[in-house]
Amino acid sequence: MDYxxxxxxxxxxxxxxxxxELLKVNEKSAEGIYNFPVDSFFYKGHFKNxxxxxxxxxxxxxxxxxxxxxxxxxxxxxxxxxNDIKLALSSSEVEFxxxxxxxxxxxxxxxxxxxxxxxxxxxxxxxxxxEKLICRGKxxxxxxxxxx
Amino acid sequence: MKEKDILDAxxxxxxxxxxxxxxxxxxxxxxxxxxxxxVNSANLVDVILDVEDxxxxxxxxxxxxxxxxxxDAKNIIERKLASA
Numbered sequence: 661m662d663y664x665x666x667x668x669x670x671x672x673x674x675x676x677x678x679x680x681e682l683l684k685v686n687e688k689s690a691e692g693i694y695n696f697p698v699d700s701f702f703y704k705g706h707f708k709n710x711x712x713x714x715x716x717x718x719x720x721x722x723x724x725x726x727x728x729x730x731x732x733x734x735x736x737x738x739x740x741x742x743n744d745i746k747l748a749l750s751s752s753e754v755e756f757x758x759x760x761x762x763x764x765x766x767x768x769x770x771x772x773x774x775x776x777x778x779x780x781x782x783x784x785x786x787x788x789x790x791e792k793l794i795c796r797g798k799x800x801x802x803x804x805x806x807x808x
Numbered sequence: 809m810k811e812k813d814i815l816d817a818x819x820x821x822x823x824x825x826x827x828x829x830x831x832x833x834x835x836x837x838x839x840x841x842x843x844x845x846x847v848n849s850a851n852l853v854d855v856i857l858d859v860e861d862x863x864x865x866x867x868x869x870x871x872x873x874x875x876x877x878x879x880d881a882k883n884i885i886e887r888k889l890a891s892a
Binding site: 748750751774776777778779800801802 | 848849850851853854856857869872
């Protein structure tokens with residue numbers, strides 16, 4: 661499977677792309693990594709003189725790897741031509757356990773709960789280098805290929 | 809299953825996803841999920857999945873697209889139950 665193909669379809673760019681590499685994507689799950697660069701824009705203000713990755717950014721990273729990349733894979737599976745992917749986050753319920761500091765690399769693992777009528781809902785977890793749980797939760801989004 | 813029972817079940821299912829609670833007061837077959845209850849499209853999927861579980865039926869894409877009102881949902885449920 662060519663994961664580059666999925667990464668190229670991601671509708672994000674710097675400074676709001678939070679996927680470096682996909683390790684595994686299949687019908688049921690996705691796995692990927694991201695390194696938070698020390699000079700990321702949010703560290704300047706979160707917090708003052710004490711840079712920590714904001715929870716919303718961790719959630720975004722989990723959504724991009726766990727829901728959007730998996731969603732693109734599933735769309736590709738049912739239709740080969742993806743011209744114009746439309747996305748919307750519909751819900752997130754995330755609990756946080758450990759902080760992520762500038763320069764850290766995280767791994768996101770996502771398992772599909774369901775994918776019906778353009779809605780993809782996943783159970784997503786994020787781990788640090790020592791495989792310790794950073795955060796986990798359920799994230800859902802609507803995803804479709806507009807040319808349909 | 810009686811029509812009233814089906815409508816009551818739909819009402820119970822849709823209640824937690826309803827933004828406009830006044831819409832529940834005169835809940836009827838004409839009630840529109842999106843216009844009257846302000847259910848968003850993502851939660852409409854949840855409503856359908858809950859309907860599938862409750863009635864032990866499977867709703868396909870075509871049926872889903874025709875499910876605008878409570879009456880539409882009731883008709884689809886009745887049709888699926890009859891063919892089960």
